[in-house]
Amino acid sequence: xxxxxLILAVGAACCLGFGFVLQQNAARQAPLSDFLSPRLxxxxxxxxRWLGGIGLMVAGMVLGAIALGQGEVSLVEPLxxxxxxxxxxxxxxxxxxxxxxxxxxxxxxxAGGVSAFIVAGEPRGGTAVTDPFRHxxxxxxxxxxALLLTTYAKRSRxxxxxxxxxxAAGLLYGVxxxxxxxxxxxxxxxxxxxxxxxxxxxxxxxxxxxxLVLVQSAFETAPLRMSLPALTAAQPLAGIVCGVGFxxxxxxxDTVALTWEALGLAxxxxxxxxxxxxxxxxxxxxxxxxxxxxxxS
Numbered sequence: 001x002x003x004x005x006l007i008l009a010v011g012a013a014c015c016l017g018f019g020f021v022l023q024q025n026a027a028r029q030a031p032l033s034d035f036l037s038p039r040l041x042x043x044x045x046x047x048x049r050w051l052g053g054i055g056l057m058v059a060g061m062v063l064g065a066i067a068l069g070q071g072e073v074s075l076v077e078p079l080x081x082x083x084x085x086x087x088x089x090x091x092x093x094x095x096x097x098x099x100x101x102x103x104x105x106x107x108x109x110x111a112g113g114v115s116a117f118i119v120a121g122e123p124r125g126g127t128a129v130t131d132p133f134r135h136x137x138x139x140x141x142x143x144x145x146a147l148l149l150t151t152y153a154k155r156s157r158x159x160x161x162x163x164x165x166x167x168a169a170g171l172l173y174g175v176x177x178x179x180x181x182x183x184x185x186x187x188x189x190x191x192x193x194x195x196x197x198x199x200x201x202x203x204x205x206x207x208x209x210x211x212l213v214l215v216q217s218a219f220e221t222a223p224l225r226m227s228l229p230a231l232t233a234a235q236p237l238a239g240i241v242c243g244v245g246f247x248x249x250x251x252x253x254d255t256v257a258l259t260w261e262a263l264g265l266a267x268x269x270x271x272x273x274x275x276x277x278x279x280x281x282x283x284x285x286x287x288x289x290x291x292x293x294x295x296x297s
Contacts, residue, residue, distance in 0.1 A: 005071035008063050009079035015060030017086030020219075020228055021094075022053030027219035036154060036165075036217045044216060061208075068177060069184040073243030074123035074251060077177065077236035078114045081268055084232045084275050085110065091224070097280035106274030113267030120260030126248035138245040139175055142238055146171040150214065162222035166230035169214040173231075174238025176207040178247055229276025233269045 026047040027040075034040035044050045060083070067076045085107065092099070099107070129135065146168035153164035179200045187195040195201055218227035243249035251261060275281075 002071060005067050005076065006079065008067035008070065009076050010082065012060040012063035012067060013080050013083040014086045015056045015063065016080065017083035017088075018090050019053040019056030019060060020083065020231075021087050021090045021224065022049050022056065023216065024053075024219040024224045024227075026050035026053065027216045028223075030216070030220045032221065034217075035221065036150070036213065038213060040213065040216050040220065064177065065180045065184065068181040069188075072123045072125055072249045073178055073181055073247055074121065074240045074249040075118060077174070077239035077243070078117050078264075078268060080177075080239075081232050081236045081272065082110065082114065084228060084272055087224070087228060088275050088278060088280055091278075092280040095280045097278070099278075099280075102274055103278050103280070106271045106278065108271070109267045110271030110275060113264045113269075113271055115264070116267065117261050117264030120257045120264060121251035122257075123243075124250050126250040128248040129246040135246045138242060142171045142175045142242070146214075162218040162227045163230045165214045165218040166227040167234045169211040169218065170231045170234025171238045172207045172211040172214070173235045174240075175242060176204050176211065177235070177239045178242035179204050179207070181247060223281065225276050225278070225281035228281070229272045232276070233272045236268070237265070 023044075026044060026049045029047075030040055030043055034043055064076065064080055067079075088103070091097075149164045149168040149171075153161040153168070155161075156164075183195060183198070183200045183204060186198050186200065215227070215231065218231070240249075244251060251257070
């Protein structure tokens with residue numbers, strides 16, 4: 001594994017984790033009437049704390065894009081999942097909560113799971129699949145599942161809705177990461193003209209904006225501990241599926257390797273859940289009635 005890719009991916013995770021906390025601090029004050037509406041972004045753009053969180057998220061996405069250009073999606077995505085560690089670190093500073101057994105267990109599971117998956121799978125590049133049907137089948141399945149989750153979320157705003165929205169956003173972000181890598185490859189091969197005449201960069205932009213609305217709606221209606229674990233778990237899983245499915249990423253497939261890869265991913269998800277449910281994570285206010293006041297902070 002390249003040290004540069006490691007540094008870039010962990011740096012991206014740090015920016016993303018800090019950014020998510022700042023965004024949720026602001027979004028929880030947004031009016032519920034903005035739920036799943038682009039108007040939510042227009043309201044939030046007036047809040048300096050949210051803009052700071054978006055700035056950190058953009059920085060994380062840029063670092064992640066560079067990492068994806070240097071390494072395989074199946075390698076970078078698990079490292080990006082460590083953003084929850086940085087989110088917890090900032091939340092701990094705000095809440096003054098100790099890590100405790102739950103925090104240390106979650107940290108060990110997340111870090112150990114990422115390490116086990118990378119060591120066992122040995123992600124490496126290969127020949128990208130040229131069959132467009134396979135591309136669209138995988139991308140369509142991810143987007144279709146995200147749409148289905150969003151539809152159910154609209155029916156249960158304040159119960160399971162935030163978790164479903166975060167899962168949907170994670171799926172879209174995983175596809176976005178895969179298409180970001182394809183866009184980088186096109187730019188390297190043919191320059192700006194090749195990039196602008198392909199559909200992938202426009203899909204990256206559309207997925208990013210859609211995912212942002214879903215994430216902010218999830219942050220708006222529930223505590224960070226409900227939404228961030230689902231987002232953090234879904235994104236790397238979707239990215240790995242895309243990487244292996246059509247980007248040509250290769251993992252070891254012998255029985256022992258597959259077993260450790262599965263255990264590693266399971267440990268990552270378990271660690272994400274434990275850390276996401278940690279008392280240090282912001283609880284947010286209980287949302288019962290729409291509010292129109294969104295004060296800058």
